[in-house]
Amino acid sequence: MERHFDAELKDLNNDILKIGTLAQEAIYRSIESLKDRDKDMAKSVIENDKKIDELELVIDEKCLDLIARHQPMAKDLRFITTGMKLNNELERIADIAVDIAQRVFELADKPLLKPLVDIPQLTTIAQDMVKTAIDAFIKGDIELARKVLLADSEADRLRNSIQQELIDEYMVKDGSTSPRAVQLLLIARFLERICDHATNIAEDIIYMVKAQVVRHHPERL
Amino acid sequence: MDKNIKMKAQDINFFYGKHQALKDVNIDIYVNKVTALIGPSGCGKSTFIRLFNRMNELIPHTTLKGTVSLDNTDINASSIDPVQIRRRVGMVFQKPNPFPKSIFENISYGLKVNGIKDLDFIEEKVVKSLKRAALWEEVKARLNESALKLSGGQQQRLCIARCLAVESEVILFDEPCASLDPVSTAKIEELILELKRDYTIVIVTHNMQQAARVADYTGFFLLGELIEFGKTQDIFTAPKDKRTEAYITGRFG
Numbered sequence: 001m002e003r004h005f006d007a008e009l010k011d012l013n014n015d016i017l018k019i020g021t022l023a024q025e026a027i028y029r030s031i032e033s034l035k036d037r038d039k040d041m042a043k044s045v046i047e048n049d050k051k052i053d054e055l056e057l058v059i060d061e062k063c064l065d066l067i068a069r070h071q072p073m074a075k076d077l078r079f080i081t082t083g084m085k086l087n088n089e090l091e092r093i094a095d096i097a098v099d100i101a102q103r104v105f106e107l108a109d110k111p112l113l114k115p116l117v118d119i120p121q122l123t124t125i126a127q128d129m130v131k132t133a134i135d136a137f138i139k140g141d142i143e144l145a146r147k148v149l150l151a152d153s154e155a156d157r158l159r160n161s162i163q164q165e166l167i168d169e170y171m172v173k174d175g176s177t178s179p180r181a182v183q184l185l186l187i188a189r190f191l192e193r194i195c196d197h198a199t200n201i202a203e204d205i206i207y208m209v210k211a212q213v214v215r216h217h218p219e220r221l
Numbered sequence: 222m223d224k225n226i227k228m229k230a231q232d233i234n235f236f237y238g239k240h241q242a243l244k245d246v247n248i249d250i251y252v253n254k255v256t257a258l259i260g261p262s263g264c265g266k267s268t269f270i271r272l273f274n275r276m277n278e279l280i281p282h283t284t285l286k287g288t289v290s291l292d293n294t295d296i297n298a299s300s301i302d303p304v305q306i307r308r309r310v311g312m313v314f315q316k317p318n319p320f321p322k323s324i325f326e327n328i329s330y331g332l333k334v335n336g337i338k339d340l341d342f343i344e345e346k347v348v349k350s351l352k353r354a355a356l357w358e359e360v361k362a363r364l365n366e367s368a369l370k371l372s373g374g375q376q377q378r379l380c381i382a383r384c385l386a387v388e389s390e391v392i393l394f395d396e397p398c399a400s401l402d403p404v405s406t407a408k409i410e411e412l413i414l415e416l417k418r419d420y421t422i423v424i425v426t427h428n429m430q431q432a433a434r435v436a437d438y439t440g441f442f443l444l445g446e447l448i449e450f451g452k453t454q455d456i457f458t459a460p461k462d463k464r465t466e467a468y469i470t471g472r473f474g
Contacts, residue, residue: 003471071430073457073469211459 020134023090026097042104056091082208113180122158129198148202155195162188227252227421233287255422257436264442274310311384315396317376319368331387354382374405394424
C-alpha cells in the first residue's frame with residue numbers, strides 16, 4: 001500500500017542525495033583548486049558551503065517533522081534516523097573541503113614543496129569512499145557499505161606515510177620547509193577525516209538496511 | 222519453569238464454534254514486565270488475553286486446546302476455581318465498567334465478596350488502592366458519591382484500583398485507553414509503568430505508540446497466529462518478520 005508518508009520519505013531521500021552531491025562536488029573542487037593552485041576555485045568552495053549548511057538545516061528539520069508527525073517505526077524509523085546522521089556526516093565532509101580550500105590560500109603563491117604523489121592517491125581513496133557510501137545509501141547495498149569500511153585502513157596507512165615523509169624528509173632536514181610541510185600535513189589529515197566520515201556513513205547504512213549496529217564493533221561485519 | 226515467567230500459554234488453539242480464532246500460540250508472560258499484544262482488528266489478541274483469566278469460558282460454544290498456566294499451575298485444571306483465577310488475574314476493559322455504586326463500594330465490593338468483614342481493614346484497603354491507582358487525591362472528598370459521576374479516565378483508574386484491592390498479581394488491560402482523551406491516556410500509561418514494579422501486566426492495544434511507550438515485550442498477532450514476539454525495542458526498530466514490519470509501518474493492506 002502506497003502511503004502519503006512514502007512521498008515525504010522520497011523527498012527526504014532526494015534531499016540527502018542532494019547534500020551528498022554537493023559534498024562530493026566540494027571535495028572535488030577543493031582538491032582541483034589545490035592541484036591547479038587556483039584561489040578562485042578555492043574561494044567558490046568556501047562560498048558554496050553556505051548552501052550546504054542551509055540544506056543541512058532543512059534536512060534536519062524535515063527529519064524532526066517526520067518523526068513528530070508520523071512517529072515512524074521499524075525501517076521507516078531507521079531510514080529517518082540514518083538520514084539525520086548522513087546529513088551531519090555529509091555537511092562535515094563539506095566543511096573539511098572548506099578546510100582544504102583554505103590551505104590553498106597558504107600554498108598557492110609558494111613554490112611546490114615536492115611533487116604530489118601520495119596526496120592525490122589519498123584523495124582518490126577519499127572520493128571513492130564517499131561516492132561508494134552514497135551509492136550504498138541509494139541502493140541500500142550492504143556490500144558497497146562493507147567495501148567502504150575495508151578501504152579505510154589503506155587511507156590510514158597512506159596518511160601515516162605522508163606524515164612520516166613530510167616530517168623526516170622536510171621538517172627535520174630543513175626547518176624552512178615547515179610552513180608548507182605543515183599545510184600538506186593538514187591536508188593529508190583532512191583527507192583522512194573525510195574517509196572517517198565515509199566510514200561512519202557506511203556503518204549507518206548497514207544499520208539502516210540490516211538493523212545491525214557495527215559501529216565500534218568491527219567483529220560484527 | 223523459569224521463575225521470571227508469571228504466566229505461560231502453550232500450544233493454544235481456540236475455536237468459536239467451528240471458527241478457529243487462535244492457532245498454535247505460545248507465549249511467556251514475564252513477571253513485573255509489561256507485555257503488549259498488537260495486531261489488526263479480528264486478529265485474536267482480545268480472545269487471547271481473555272484466556273489468561275478464563276473469561277472465554279463464559280462464551281458458549283467455545284473450545285480451548287492447549288495450556289495456560291499461572292505460576293506453573295494449569296489455570297483450567299478441574300480443581301481450580303475460576304473466581305480465584307479472576308481475583309489473581311484482574312482485567313480492565315476497553316470501556317470503564319464501574320458498578321452503579323459509590324466510589325467506596327466499587328473498591329470494597331471485591332473484598333466483601335472474598336469474605337472479608339473487618340471494616341477497618343476494608344477502609345484501609347480502599348484508601349491504599351485508590352492511592353496506588355493515582356485516584357485518591359481526586360476522589361477522597363466524595364467517596365460516597367456514585368462512581369458513574371467520575372470522568373472516563375477516573376472510572377478506568379477506579380477499575381484498576383478494584384484489581385489492586387483484591388491483590389491481583391496480573392492485570393490484563395484490553396484497550397484501556399480506547400475511549401480516553403490524551404491526558405487521561407497519559408495518566409493510565411504512567412500508572413501502568415508505576416504498577417509493573419509490583420504486578421505483571423498484559424495489555425492489548427491498537428495504539429502502537431502506546432505499546433512502544435509502556436511495554437517491555439510485544440507480540441504481534443495476525444489471523445489468529447502469533448507472528449512475532451520479542452523485546453519491544455526490537456519489534457519496533459528491527460522486526461524480523463515482514464508481516465510485522467508491514468503492520469507497524471502502516472503498509473498493511
